[in-house]
Amino acid sequence: MRLISLLTIIFLLSACGPVEEIDETVDWSVEKLYRSARANLAEEKYITAIEQYENLESRFPFGKYATQAQLDVAYAYYKFDEPESAIAAVERFIKLNPRHETVDYAYYLRGLINFDRGGSILDILHERDKSNYDRSILLKSYDDFQLLIRRFPNSTYNTDSRQRMVYLREQLARADLKVAKYYASRNAWVAAANRTKLILTDYQGSSVIQSALEVQLQAYEQLGLSDLAADTQRIIELNY
Numbered sequence: 001m002r003l004i005s006l007l008t009i010i011f012l013l014s015a016c017g018p019v020e021e022i023d024e025t026v027d028w029s030v031e032k033l034y035r036s037a038r039a040n041l042a043e044e045k046y047i048t049a050i051e052q053y054e055n056l057e058s059r060f061p062f063g064k065y066a067t068q069a070q071l072d073v074a075y076a077y078y079k080f081d082e083p084e085s086a087i088a089a090v091e092r093f094i095k096l097n098p099r100h101e102t103v104d105y106a107y108y109l110r111g112l113i114n115f116d117r118g119g120s121i122l123d124i125l126h127e128r129d130k131s132n133y134d135r136s137i138l139l140k141s142y143d144d145f146q147l148l149i150r151r152f153p154n155s156t157y158n159t160d161s162r163q164r165m166v167y168l169r170e171q172l173a174r175a176d177l178k179v180a181k182y183y184a185s186r187n188a189w190v191a192a193a194n195r196t197k198l199i200l201t202d203y204q205g206s207s208v209i210q211s212a213l214e215v216q217l218q219a220y221e222q223l224g225l226s227d228l229a230a231d232t233q234r235i236i237e238l239n240y
Contacts, residue, residue, distance in 0.1 A: 025052065030060040034069065041072065046080035049073075067097060071106060078113050086113045104148060108157035111144030115164060135175045142168040173203035173212075180215045193219035210240050 025033055037052035053073035057066045074089035090110045097103055117137045145161035145168075152158070176199050183192035196216035199208060213236050220229035 023055075025055060030056060030063070030065045033059075034065045037069065037072065041076050041079075044079070046076050049076045050080065067093075067100065070096065071102065071109075074106070074109060078109065078116075083113050083117045104152040104155040104157060107144060107148040107151065108155070108161060111141050111148060111161060111164070114141035114144055115168070117141075135172065138168055138172055138175065142172065169203060170206050170208075173199055173206035173208045176203070177208045177212055177215070180212065184215055184218060187222070189219040189222045192216075193223065210236070213240075 025036070028036070033052055033056045037049050037056060040046075040049035040052065050073055053069040053076065056069045057073075060066050070089065070093045074086050074093060077083075077086035077089055087110060090106050090113070093100075093106050094103060097106075100106075114137055117134075142165055145165050148155060148161055149158050155161075176195055180192050180195035180199065183189070183195060192215055196212045196219065199206075199212040200216070203209070213232055217229055217232040217236065220226075220232060
């Protein structure tokens with residue numbers, strides 16, 4: 001009797017398993033599904049928007065709505081702070097639609113995604129110094145905006161892209177100066193001198209030039225390169 005009771009309980013429990021969710025969009029037209037996804041994106045319901053965009057492309061793989069969904073889902077992933085998925089979606093759109101009328105926006109969006117990578121929830125509270133971020137990510141964003149301007153010289157996104165490039169160039173210069181100062185603090189004077197050369201070559205006009213020259217002067221003095229140190233000292237005196 002105990003065995004029969006136990007088996008009965010097991011049977012009843014298995015019969016009360018989780019109920020499958022019913023997809024309310026299963027019979028929707030492509031237009032209705034797209035409008036719903038756009039509405040959810042506008043309302044910042046990013047998970048729902050992503051699911052609906054992906055369902056749309058799966059059910060209706062051809063046509064203007066599927067093409068737009070490929071781009072919109074990239075933006076949804078970006079806003080949902082999933083940069084890897086956003087980049088993958090953007091690159092897929094570019095590969096499938098290299099001559100699409102909005103492909104310039106895809107390049108711009110890729111730049112934005114990389115521009116905002118490396119941050120955290122703390123950025124909501126205060127703006128952090130991007131020169132502390134991974135330098136390679138800053139460089140990727142710079143290259144993305146540069147590629148957009150080169151390929152699409154008349155794009156409406158070029159003005160903003162140029163402004164971001166100016167900002168990124170300054171952050172890259174500051175990041176390299178921090179590296180040079182770190183080498184100097186470790187008495188790695190050859191590395192410090194080489195890094196300051198890079199700054200002076202690649203980032204003329206940035207706010208860190210004077211500091212880079214000062215680190216360079218210190219490095220040359222420590223290395224016993226008196227002629228180079230004298231040249232650097234003259235440049236500092238003439239300009240600053």
